[in-house]
Amino acid sequence: MKLTLFVGIDVSKASNHVYAMNLARDKLLSTLIPNTQDGAAIIESKLLELLNRHVLSKIIVILESTGVYSAHLATYLSNSKHLALFDSRVYIINPKISKNYRKSFADMDKTDPKDAFILADIARVGRTSELTPFKGAQRLALERLTRHRLHIAELLSTEKVYALNNVFLKFSEFETLFSDNFGKTAVELLLEYKTIDDIIESPLEELAQFITKSSKNGFSDSIDMASKIQAAARASYRLDQIAYNPINLSLASSINVINCYEAEMKEIDKAIKRQVVGFNQNHYTVLMSIPGIGKVYAAGILAEIADINQFESDDALAKYAGITWRKTQSGKFDADDTRLTKTGNKYLRYFIIQAANIARQNIPEYRDFYQKKFNEVTTHQHKRALALTSRKLIRLIYGLLSANRLFQ
Structure with missing residues (x-):
């Protein structure tokens, strides 16, 4: 020295x-x-x-x-x-x-x-x-890629919300039909049939064949699905004929943009997986050991944390990510509905929340914790439960990285 x-x-x-x-x-x-x-x-x-x-x-x-x-x-x-x-x-x-x-x-x-x-x-x-x-350019490159991924994800989400507004105008009961409103069958149905009446007047067998072809036999009973689609069409609002063409044009444009963003996301994910190799390999392996997190979210968390020793505790890491809550109190009243501070690193917050959403689907302890928190309130159930699950995940991440040991 x-x-x-x-x-x-x-x-x-x-x-x-x-x-x-x-x-x-x-x-x-x-x-x-x-x-x-x-x-x-x-x-x-x-x-x-x-x-x-x-x-x-x-x-x-x-x-x-x-x-x-x-x-x-x-x-x-x-x-x-x-x-x-x-x-x-x-x-x-x-x-x-x-x-x-x-x-x-x-x-x-x-x-x-x-x-x-x-x-x-x-x-x-x-x-x-x-x-x-x-680590110089390597960390900077990884950070740029993971942050650009969030940028594309936000644009994709915005475009989907915008597109769904037009979907509602065209086919108001459409969102009751598919688990993924932008899946292949859902998109082709929106593009192929120009009006609600086109769906209603289509022979049931013809609509069922269309569903079978577009989904590549993804539905066990295409006739039943065709019937549900026609029933939803009959229950939907009608528009004047002149309104359908502009809406169809807007929808087609939005779907092209969505497809473009999704293709870009896949390329960015590939680049992230290539870039993360050799960058703090021990901590990357630790994050990858948590079930369901995957290479991309592990890379994003690693790029933003950089060095776990910078944080004195999991509370400090949670505050850095902005996954803490403002207390609302007046006299003897304590509010049940409190907001995330969201004053920390928005990129780290995004990757941890996304990772928590996957962890709850893969780790029984996190699934039960999420469900317990979901059932505790009647408003903002998913957001609240996921935020609390994210805070629980931060404790796990901090503990594993600090001890440099794998999840068990």
Whole structure:
């Protein structure tokens, strides 16, 4: 440690404040440098100059996680061949770590130079021993892919909701027929039959043949399904003939968009599975051991958590994900209906909630827990039960990753 250079970098969009010290806490550098490619090269050269001038053999650099602003500099420094000669380690830490550490400096002002000093001092006191070094472009690439997946998923969900509005106008009882409103048979029925009357007036056997062909014999009794479709059509509202053509055009367009998004999702999933290989393989294997989570959600959780040692407890991880609840109380009244804070990492929250939804279908303990919470209230049953199941899953994830052991 005596031969180590400790560096803290307070990152903002426009600039980086760099603070460097030795083990004795002597200030060796405190300077403001632009957050640009040229600025990163300047930081590299200044650090190399300090290492050589003070005859140091190791360097530890700490930055806070500040969204995309810290990614470029962390990648640049962690990939520096010149700094690698000095056994360099670059860490991106949760801001809560530096916030908590700052409390030991009660009278310190909060300024950029002081923030950089705090980060350097965290390195000096050895707090990085439990952290995983930044893996540069690999983690950034995985994070970009998993976050883009959420972006596509949100667009897909929005388009489906929009399409279902047109479906209701065309065929108001349609949603009572299929478990998947955008399955192959459901979509082909909407596109093939232009009006409700076309379905009603179609011979039952002809409609049954259409169902058999479109579903590839997916229904055990196609005649019965055809009868249900015609019954739903008779129970549906009618529109003036002039309204059907615009609605059909809008539906066809939405279905094309939905198909495009779903195809893109499959390609992104393949890319995620390729990218995650070799990235914190132990923790990836641990997440994969939880029944039903799968490669994509495990990769998404891993990309957002990065290093479980950044979190003091499962409560801290839950707060980071925004899966905590605001308490609503007045006098002796405690509200049963409380809202998620949703102030944390929305990407991590998405992947954990999706994973919890799968876990409850594959792990009996989680299925029973979900059902118990579902039955406790009469409003928002699924959302509440799934959120509470997600919180339970966070405890499991934190425990397994912290102990580095597989689910049993």
